[in-house]
Amino acid sequence: MPNVGPLEILVLLFLIGVVVAVVLVAVMVGRQRSPSTPVASTAGWFPDPEVTDQMRWWDGAAWTDGVSRPGENPVDPLAPTPPERGAR
Numbered sequence: 001m002p003n004v005g006p007l008e009i010l011v012l013l014f015l016i017g018v019v020v021a022v023v024l025v026a027v028m029v030g031r032q033r034s035p036s037t038p039v040a041s042t043a044g045w046f047p048d049p050e051v052t053d054q055m056r057w058w059d060g061a062a063w064t065d066g067v068s069r070p071g072e073n074p075v076d077p078l079a080p081t082p083p084e085r086g087a088r
Contacts, residue, residue, distance in 0.1 A: 042060060043057070043058060043059050043060040044057075044058060045057060045058075045068060046058050048067065049063070051067075053069070053070050054067055054068065054069055054070075055067065055068040055069075056068075
């Protein structure tokens with residue numbers, strides 16, 4: 001069995017610390033870019049980053065107040081509204 005001195009132990013502990021630090025940074029960066037935050041600038045309905053089981057409208061730059069709950073059909077807040085029946 002080879003002799004392991006204090007310097008080798010310190011180097012090993014240092015390397016383990018570096019690996020742990022890299023993993024922690026990767027986890028924190030992954031949390032900042034959650035899948036509920038759209039990366040694209042395309043407007044649309046996406047899972048609400050604050051409320052589970054709810055969709056929220058992303059306008060292409062920021063979250064809006066428009067929400068859709070389970071059982072509701074989301075409506076595009078930017079879509080033109082159809083004319084009322086009988087209106088000319």
